[in-house]
Amino acid sequence: MTAVSDPSQLSDLVAEATDTRVNLDFESEGMTLNMGPQHPATHGTLRIVAKLDGEQVISAEPICGYMHRGYEKIVEVRTYPQINALINRIDWLGSFANEVPFILAAEKLMGVEAPPRAQWIRTILFEMSRVANISLFLGDFGLQLGGMTAGFYAFRDREHVLNMIESATGGRFHPNFDRIGGLKDDLPKGWIADSHVAMDKLLAFCDEMEDLLVGNEIFQSRTRGIGVIPAEIALNYGLSGANLRASGVDWDLRRDGCPPGLVYDQADWKVWTHPDGDCFARTWVRLQETREAAKIVKQLLDTIPAGPVMAKVPRIIKVPEGEAYVATENPLGEMGYYIASKGDLVPFRVKIRSASFNNISIVPWVARGAYVPDLISILGSLYFILGDIDR
């Protein structure tokens, strides 16, 4: 034990050792600003160490891992149905979407296919979680740029979608509804009509957001030309989802690589891109995506086929030996599971490819030269979820 007995002296030593004592430490050249792990703009526990010259960012480095839960390791001692409940917590705003690629990968290994009705309902719930997720983004981004009201409207209208998800699955945030070979249950009575109403409300919400936020001049001056990511850079950093499409890359896994088991080809919809690659483009693409998702849901609701929702699968699920990777276009971008199985009750190894981890890797590149308020715009528009980064 060292000779330090005075607690305040000890805390100073610890602070120096871990380089977190940002408040008292004015450097002669520029200033190091430690944003987070507790900061209102980081949606949780992302830490960003920014070197500043005045208000201009010289370098910004995201440091993640404060919320690491070790999912990739823990699933090695969990059965497949148990894993399904766990991975709901990765992207907690669009939970159902986390289940789908995992279940599809397991089905691929087992050679099982879900009945058509289950495929339809899966796709509908997948798109509903996209609507719930991105509608909250629109409000949250407004909140970060100082427009309080947008945030509350988003929470209000997301509720309509969550109610539908809850009434179908029993869980508002963590449905745990998907099963290998189908779904846990059929839809409740009257759900289809109610969902139509909810989607109409969300479409109205998108119009409202366009009036209140996206069309606002102050909002545009805060986002246009800020944080521009060219298409080439975006591809090199492995961005996916709306962040990539906002840079003008026309790539959407729902259209360009939809795994069997989802029925996006049954609906008439469009992939939106934007040539600018700035914060505004990312917001705009997401706004359009919310609309498209609501339209997909409305179309599929009208064409759900009759039949069972569960294929014949053994009661105790053992996945045969083999390896499979299935990725889907989740609300945040490409999300995939690489399952390596040795034929046991539990997988041998699972690699989770979550979108946010790659999406924030571009922060150091895109934040150079930005002002501190722009850093908030950039972080907000890249739209990450901490559970999706740290897993």
Place this chain on the structure above:
Amino acid sequence: MTPMLASFDPPYWLSTVIKVLVVGAVVPTTALILGVVFLFKIMSWMQSRLGPQEAGPRGLLQLLADGVKFIQKEDIAPNGADLWVFKAAPLVVLSSTLLLYVALPASAHLVVEDLDVGVFYVLAISSLSVIGVLMAGWASANKYSLMGALRAAGQLIAYELPMVLAVIGVVIQAGTMSLNGIVFAQNGGAVFGWTGIGNPYILTQFIGFFIFIAAVQAELTQPPFDMPVAESEIVSGYQVEYTGFRFLIFFLAEFATAFVFAGIAAVMFLGGWAVPWLEASSDWYYVLGPAVLFAKVMVVSFIIFWVRFTYPRLREDQLQSFAWKFLIPLALVNIVATAVLKVVF
């Protein structure tokens, strides 16, 4: 009753005590009213929620409960803080607010000090709060605080100028710098010869009114000009290290200042404590004046807070260019136009 009030002429010490008590009571009351009505209730309704419901009838006493809670909290100062400056800063900000109330007339005689240069005094005193903000930001020994304070200083100085220039149009039209004189001039005035409702200067000085409200918004550091206290960027800026009653004082000062600025806008542009169809010299204003002024203040405050709850936040450099490239030239044009028209008519 009114003649008795008019002839009420207490000795100097007594009148001073009364004035101090009145200002001391009015400042927290107005802050409370604005806080409850706008921050809690109207903001909630605009955002489609209910707002506080439990404390008092319809939750109207919530702010009182919050105030009591703040007073109970421990008074914490950061380790590296410059203690004396840190503790004095909220008081400096509050003193600026208190001094502003001195000049606000609630009727011809219901005014703490009827200054001949009331407009000048108000504009000068309102810049005092910058010192308190800078003190708070520097003494907190926090990087967010410092950035917030520097932003606040830059912003308040930039918006002092459009505010002064916006008021000059009113001063030219009224021909006086006394706030009461401006009320009398509006009450007895005429819009291009029409005396129907006097001449509330918002009719002729609408550009000035717009600039004044924009500048007030910036002085109060409210959205879209709230960068000094932006919670999503610099975590409430210079207020970040304050807790308990020192934070409460910042809060009080913010809302009381909003009230007094709305009052000054009402006096200069909306006819102040007078109504058009009643002569400003009438004795009725002893009771009517404060009520009329209060109603007008609520209208102006509604505009201020409506904008606050609706718009996102500008960036600091965008705010500066908005002031220097748009508001100030506009205000100068307004002054020239006012002066020309004053000479012509």
